[in-house]
Amino acid sequence: GAGVSQSPSNKVTEKGKDVELRCDPISGHTALYWYRQRLGQGLEFLIYFQGNSAPDKSGLPSDRFSAERTGESVSTLTIQRTQQEDSAVYLxxxxxxxxxxxxxxxxxTQLSVL
Amino acid sequence: LAKTTQPISMDSYEGQEVNITCSHNNIATNDYITWYQQFPSQGPRFIIQGYKTKVTNEVASLFIPADRKSSTLSLPRVSLSDTAVYYCLVGWGNNDMRFGAGTRLTVKP
Known part of the structure; x- marks a missing residue:
């Protein structure tokens, strides 16, 4: 596609469930970032991928958060055992x-944890 | 990583020029200064980037003094549609892309 595509656009889940968020980057873009943005706040860096290099995971808030990216394609951000404080927009x-x-x-992706 | 400081919020009126200043006292020699704009329910989008002196494009101007310890985003004759959050980003290399809290600009009629 022409732009960065994320899915789902909205996700409502129950506390304790796992969720998986998807990002399709622009074709040819070797760098990929995930950010979290809580309501009314700035962007919080989570993780950075650059080509086949080891990702920079320094922004992940806990071991419940993980992300994968195969080569220069799609990335998935997984949040295990979701908590209410995980509710945010993931960019x-x-x-x-x-x-x-x-x-x-x-x-x-607007994530709401009930 | 170069840390940035911006005002939390600013108010303006339609037709006025708005200047938003960002402080980055520990900017490194290789760092560029980039500004992004974010509307509600959207991801940020690139506005302008500079290294030193002045840069101008169709949307804004960016003023950077000789010591590069600050930068000023200038929006000429703002309209209601310029109401957004503006982020200043300082870094070199893709692993420096950490955003600050941004400046919430409200343009009033």
């Missing part, structure tokens, strides 16, 4: 490799 962004490349964001 994915991709970019070309390089220091000055702009980020292109998807519209996000």
């Amino acid at each position: 994915c962004a991709s970019s070309l490799a390089g220091s000055r490349e702009k980020l292109f964001f998807g519209s996000g």
Whole structure:
């Protein structure tokens, strides 16, 4: 597609359930980021993938959070045993490799944990 | 990582020029300065990027003083549709893409 695609756009789940969020980056973009944005707050960095390099996981808030990406394609963010504080918009962004490349964001997945 | 500081919020009126300043005292030699705009229920989108002096595009201008410890995003003659959150990002390389809290700009009629 022409832009970054995220699915689902909305996800409602019960506390304790696992959820999987998907991000399809722009074709050819080697860098991929996940961010979390709580209501009315800024973007919180979660994880960064660059090509086949080891991902930068320094932003993951707990071991319940994990993410995978195969090569330069789709990425999935998994949250295990969801808690109410996980409720937020999860944003994915991709970019070309390089220091000055702009980020292109998807519209996000609104996660609500009841 | 270069940390950024921006005002939390700003108010303006239609037709006015708005200047949003970002402080980044520990900016590194290789760091670029990038601004993003975010509307409600959308992901941020790129506005402008610069390294030093002044950069202008069809949307905004970016002023960077010689010491590069701050930068100012200038929006000419804002309209109601410019109401958004504006983020300043400083870094070099893709692993420096950490956003601050942003500045919430409200444009009033």
